[in-house]
Amino acid sequence: MLSALRKYLLIPRLIRLSSAAPKDPLTAWDRYWGNVRSTGATGDVLWDSGSSHELEGYLPKFARMDQSLPMVDVGCGNGSFTRLLAQHFPHALGLDYSANAVDRARQESGDITTASFAVRDMTAPDAGRTVVTALEAAGWTGDANVFIRGVLHVLDSKGRAALAANLLPVVGSRGSVFLAETNFPGTPVDYVSHLGATRDSIPAPLEWAIKGLPMPGRFGAAQRAKAFPTADWNLLEEGATSIETRPLSNPSDPDLIPGYFALLRAR
Numbered sequence: 001m002l003s004a005l006r007k008y009l010l011i012p013r014l015i016r017l018s019s020a021a022p023k024d025p026l027t028a029w030d031r032y033w034g035n036v037r038s039t040g041a042t043g044d045v046l047w048d049s050g051s052s053h054e055l056e057g058y059l060p061k062f063a064r065m066d067q068s069l070p071m072v073d074v075g076c077g078n079g080s081f082t083r084l085l086a087q088h089f090p091h092a093l094g095l096d097y098s099a100n101a102v103d104r105a106r107q108e109s110g111d112i113t114t115a116s117f118a119v120r121d122m123t124a125p126d127a128g129r130t131v132v133t134a135l136e137a138a139g140w141t142g143d144a145n146v147f148i149r150g151v152l153h154v155l156d157s158k159g160r161a162a163l164a165a166n167l168l169p170v171v172g173s174r175g176s177v178f179l180a181e182t183n184f185p186g187t188p189v190d191y192v193s194h195l196g197a198t199r200d201s202i203p204a205p206l207e208w209a210i211k212g213l214p215m216p217g218r219f220g221a222a223q224r225a226k227a228f229p230t231a232d233w234n235l236l237e238e239g240a241t242s243i244e245t246r247p248l249s250n251p252s253d254p255d256l257i258p259g260y261f262a263l264l265r266a267r
């Protein structure tokens with residue numbers, strides 16, 4: 001009983017750390033990405049495992065997508081999934097509203113010719129049109145698939161609905177949306193404890209995220225139903241998945257966050 005309560009001793013430290021995060025989400029994300037020194041399995045970024053293992057688990061779902069279409073990676077961060085997606089689709093376009101994230105993604109993607117990146121706010125009123133322009137700049141016209149990982153759970157419900165509506169002109173009649181999000185069933189204290197935080201120590205990539213970013217929410221079936229209404233979207237498949245983090249509790253394996261995936265097509 002006492003040991004179960006011990007995690008609540010973390011609360012003052014969490015409040016102190018998170019009070020330093022910029023209140024404006026774009027400022028927070030751009031500053032976060034500007035401060036990242038390294039990525040991958042030993043890097044600063046909590047959700048970058050440096051491995052293709054999580055994506056490989058999604059490949060059977062991708063088999064239901066039209067894999068002759070390009071893939072748009074919405075909220076691509078440093079582009080680790082964009083680069084992996086470029087191995088399974090003819091082109092992968094990574095979009096993020098943080099210019100520092102897009103700079104970093106471009107640097108890390110070096111000579112990969114089938115991946116490109118652009119700065120876009122996917123909740124902006126004209127994002128549907130400006131994504132199409134970014135695809136055209138990469139040499140693609142017509143419908144595209146969309147991949148979203150770890151983005152909807154950081155948006156509020158208005159942002160989620162705006163982002164989903166912006167995807168309708170991108171996917172058209174042939175493209176699909178695959179999303180994978182964290183869906184942790186507990187309080188923020190439970191969440192950080194799950195990732196190894198104690199009163200005495202917090203894994204560095206987790207501490208960076210707490211210090212620099214807005215507190216994430218969860219995104220599961222209920223949130224998906226609200227953001228992707230059945231009037232606009234057909235749900236092809238949904239279920240539980242695991243979002244893999246950079247190794248935290250031991251050096252060789254990623255830690256796992258309970259997650260949710262869905263595959264959707266526009267009506």
Ligand SMILES: C[S@@+](CC[C@H](N)C(=O)[O-])C[C@H]1O[C@@H](n2cnc3c(N)ncnc32)[C@H](O)[C@@H]1O
Nearest residue numbers: 029075076077096097098121122123149150151
């Ligand atoms: C948790 S990170 C996930 C990055 C990447 N999808 C991955 O899984 O490695 C969330 C990303 O979403 C981006 N983001 C948040 N809101 C956005 C918006 N409105 N438009 C575009 N990108 C956004 C952030 O800048 C950040 O890079």
